[in-house]
Every structure is written in C-alpha cells, then in structure tokens.
Amino acid sequence: MAIRAEGTRSGTDAWKRNSRAREARERVIKVFLTACAYLSIFTTFGIVIVLFEETLRFFLEVSVVEFLTSTRWAPTQGDFGVLPLVYGTLVATIIAIAVALPIGLLTAIYLSEYAPSGLRQWLKPALEILAGVPTVVYGYFALTFITPLFRDSVFPGIESFNAISAGLIMGVMIIPTVASVSEDAIFAVPRSLREGAYALGATKRETATKVVLPAALSGIVAAVILGISRAIGETMIVTIAMGAQANWFGSPLEGMQAMTAYIVQVVGGETPRESVTYKSIFAVGSALFLMTLVLNLVSYWFVRRYRETY
Known part of the structure; x- marks a missing residue:
C-alpha cells in the first residue's frame, strides 16, 4: 500500500510539472504572438507619422489649395x-x-x-x-x-x-x-x-x-x-x-x-x-x-x- 501511494504521488507530481511546463510554454507563445501583433500596428503608425510629418513640411512651402x-x-x-x-x-x-x-x-x-x-x-x-x-x-x-x-x-x-x-x-x-x-x-x-x-x-x-x-x-x-x-x-x-x-x-x-x-x-x-x-x-x-x-x-x-x- 505504501509503495502504491508513493507511486501515485510521483505520478501526480509529474503531471503537475508537465502541466506547469505546458502553461509556461503557452504563456511564452501568447506573449510572442501579442508582440508580433503590436509590432505590426506600431510599424503602421510609424510609417503614417513619418509620412504626414514630411507632408506637413512640404505644405509649409507649398499651398494646400494649389496642391x-x-x-x-x-x-x-x-x-x-x-x-x-x-x-x-x-x-x-x-x-x-x-x-x-x-x-x-x-x-x-x-x-x-x-x-x-x-x-x-x-x-x-x-x-x-x-x-x-x-x-x-x-x-x-x-x-x-x-x-x-x-x-x-x-x-x-x-x-x-x-x-x-x-x-x-x-x-x-x-x-x-x-x-x-x-x-x-x-x-x-x-x-x-x-x-x-x-x-x-x-x-x-x-x-x-x-x-x-x-x-x-x-x-x-x-x-x-x-x-x-x-x-x-x-x-x-x-x-x-x-x-x-x-x-x-x-x-x-x-x-x-x-x-x-x-x-x-x-x-x-x-x-x-x-x-x-x-x-x-x-x-x-x-x-x-x-x-x-x-x-x-x-x-x-x-x-x-x-x-x-x-
């Protein structure tokens, strides 16, 4: 009985370790995918900001109406x-x-x-x-x-x-x-x-x-x-x-x-x-x-x- 109980505890501990490792991997993957999503958004915003900043400099010298x-x-x-x-x-x-x-x-x-x-x-x-x-x-x-x-x-x-x-x-x-x-x-x-x-x-x-x-x-x-x-x-x-x-x-x-x-x-x-x-x-x-x-x-x-x- 003692041997069986020890084996059960070992199996439970191994399952918990595997579960924690799996959850850690899922968190890492989630963070990575979120970072990729925000990177694409920030890249788009960066392009738009640079584009319109240079456009404003152009319109300081050329009339918007003329353009x-x-x-x-x-x-x-x-x-x-x-x-x-x-x-x-x-x-x-x-x-x-x-x-x-x-x-x-x-x-x-x-x-x-x-x-x-x-x-x-x-x-x-x-x-x-x-x-x-x-x-x-x-x-x-x-x-x-x-x-x-x-x-x-x-x-x-x-x-x-x-x-x-x-x-x-x-x-x-x-x-x-x-x-x-x-x-x-x-x-x-x-x-x-x-x-x-x-x-x-x-x-x-x-x-x-x-x-x-x-x-x-x-x-x-x-x-x-x-x-x-x-x-x-x-x-x-x-x-x-x-x-x-x-x-x-x-x-x-x-x-x-x-x-x-x-x-x-x-x-x-x-x-x-x-x-x-x-x-x-x-x-x-x-x-x-x-x-x-x-x-x-x-x-x-x-x-x-x-x-x-x-």
Missing part, C-alpha cells in the same frame, strides 16, 4: 498641382478594372459552379501563379509587345509610353486577385440555396446569376475594391510602360505619369533631400495613402452592411 486644385505638375518650375498625377493613376486603374472585373468574375463563376472538382484543384493554383510574376516583367511586356501590337493594328498613332497598354497589363496582373477572392465568396454560399433553386426549376445559369451571385455580393465587391487598391498602388508597370509625363486630361494613347511612378522618379534621381521637390513625394504618398484608405473603409463598410449570414 489639390492646380492642373499643372512641374516641380522643377515650382508647380505642384497633384491632379495630373491623380488623373494618370485613375485612368490606368479604370482600364485595369475594365479588364480584370469581367474576366476575374467569370473565372470565379466557372471555378465555383461549372468546373469539376479535379480541374478546380489545379486550375485555381495555376491562375494564382499570375500573381507571382514580377511586375517588372509585366511592365516590359506592355512596353515591348502590347504597345507595338497596338501601333501595328489598332492605334497607329499610339505613343511609345501610354496608359492603355499599362492599364491592360495591370488588369491582367490583378485578375488572380479578383478571381480568387470572388471564387472564395461564391464557393462559401451554402449548397442548400443552389439546391432550392434547382428544385424550383432554375437552370445552372439562372442559379449562378440570380441566386449565388447576389448571395456572394459583399465578397465580390470586396474583391473588386481590393483589386482597385492593388492597381492604384502598382509601381513598376506604370513606371516602365506609361511614362513620366504629367498629362492632365490626356488620351489613354498618350504618355502619362502615375503617382507611384513620380515617387520612383524622384527617389531614383539625384534630387537633394531637403528640396521642395524631394518633399513633394511625401505629399503625393499621403494622397495615395488616403485614396487607398478610403477604398478599404468603403470595402469594410460594404462587407459589414451587405454580408449574408447563414
């Missing part, structure tokens, strides 16, 4: 109207979404509603490979292939640097984003909704367009806004293929300059760090940050407002 309303951007001549850069960014983004939205959405519908499971398992990862192609490759493809193709066939007067080629290739680049996120939203719609539509005599097309798509609308809109944000923030494609000419209300067949391309131009040059021109990249960066922030807030509100719960 937001002037249609002339020529930093070497003291003209800092950001609207031509915004216009170039929006033109390329609109062209990109015009390409990515229909192709990406139709691809998502096919993968979710029509493709066999075996085909879907390898086709979706193959589609997402496009997202891994370096953007500099897309940029040179637009410059050396798409633009000459347009010049020889559709637009004889197209310039070497233009917005339409950059926008088209940028649309191809964001197709995986729109298609993947939309497909996830469509695939998450309960099977019971589809079966109910089939029971009422609906065809597969009617079920997909009139039942599944409305049910997945919030996720699809989030995918589109995510694609727009990705296009607005794109750098290398617009830098290589669209040019460096700030063009207000120019044709898509002409060269333009996006906001990100201007930042690359100044940073990659020999502009003095304390000059107004150098400080202007922070003002442009702040405007770009606010544009993407508004888009993300709209996406968040739309998903919260129209999300379907099952």
Whole structure:
C-alpha cells in the first residue's frame, strides 16, 4: 500500500510539472504572438507619422489649395498641382478594372459552379501563379509587345509610353486577385440555396446569376475594391510602360505619369533631400495613402452592411 501511494504521488507530481511546463510554454507563445501583433500596428503608425510629418513640411512651402486644385505638375518650375498625377493613376486603374472585373468574375463563376472538382484543384493554383510574376516583367511586356501590337493594328498613332497598354497589363496582373477572392465568396454560399433553386426549376445559369451571385455580393465587391487598391498602388508597370509625363486630361494613347511612378522618379534621381521637390513625394504618398484608405473603409463598410449570414 505504501509503495502504491508513493507511486501515485510521483505520478501526480509529474503531471503537475508537465502541466506547469505546458502553461509556461503557452504563456511564452501568447506573449510572442501579442508582440508580433503590436509590432505590426506600431510599424503602421510609424510609417503614417513619418509620412504626414514630411507632408506637413512640404505644405509649409507649398499651398494646400494649389496642391489639390492646380492642373499643372512641374516641380522643377515650382508647380505642384497633384491632379495630373491623380488623373494618370485613375485612368490606368479604370482600364485595369475594365479588364480584370469581367474576366476575374467569370473565372470565379466557372471555378465555383461549372468546373469539376479535379480541374478546380489545379486550375485555381495555376491562375494564382499570375500573381507571382514580377511586375517588372509585366511592365516590359506592355512596353515591348502590347504597345507595338497596338501601333501595328489598332492605334497607329499610339505613343511609345501610354496608359492603355499599362492599364491592360495591370488588369491582367490583378485578375488572380479578383478571381480568387470572388471564387472564395461564391464557393462559401451554402449548397442548400443552389439546391432550392434547382428544385424550383432554375437552370445552372439562372442559379449562378440570380441566386449565388447576389448571395456572394459583399465578397465580390470586396474583391473588386481590393483589386482597385492593388492597381492604384502598382509601381513598376506604370513606371516602365506609361511614362513620366504629367498629362492632365490626356488620351489613354498618350504618355502619362502615375503617382507611384513620380515617387520612383524622384527617389531614383539625384534630387537633394531637403528640396521642395524631394518633399513633394511625401505629399503625393499621403494622397495615395488616403485614396487607398478610403477604398478599404468603403470595402469594410460594404462587407459589414451587405454580408449574408447563414
């Protein structure tokens, strides 16, 4: 009996030691994960603080009204109207979404509603490979292939640097984003909704367009806004293929300059760090940050407002 009691106490002590060690490991892991979360938050705040601090220094020398309303951007001549850069960014983004939205959405519908499971398992990862192609490759493809193709066939007067080629290739680049996120939203719609539509005599097309798509609308809109944000923030494609000419209300067949391309131009040059021109990249960066922030807030509100719960 004494030996049995001693063995029981030993087993209990060992279990307590293991339990304490396990709890200690859990606390360490929790502290590590919390530190990672706060590190990302503090990093974001640090970027925002530095960005807006430098932007305020720029606005001590340049009028905010001129920056937001002037249609002339020529930093070497003291003209800092950001609207031509915004216009170039929006033109390329609109062209990109015009390409990515229909192709990406139709691809998502096919993968979710029509493709066999075996085909879907390898086709979706193959589609997402496009997202891994370096953007500099897309940029040179637009410059050396798409633009000459347009010049020889559709637009004889197209310039070497233009917005339409950059926008088209940028649309191809964001197709995986729109298609993947939309497909996830469509695939998450309960099977019971589809079966109910089939029971009422609906065809597969009617079920997909009139039942599944409305049910997945919030996720699809989030995918589109995510694609727009990705296009607005794109750098290398617009830098290589669209040019460096700030063009207000120019044709898509002409060269333009996006906001990100201007930042690359100044940073990659020999502009003095304390000059107004150098400080202007922070003002442009702040405007770009606010544009993407508004888009993300709209996406968040739309998903919260129209999300379907099952």
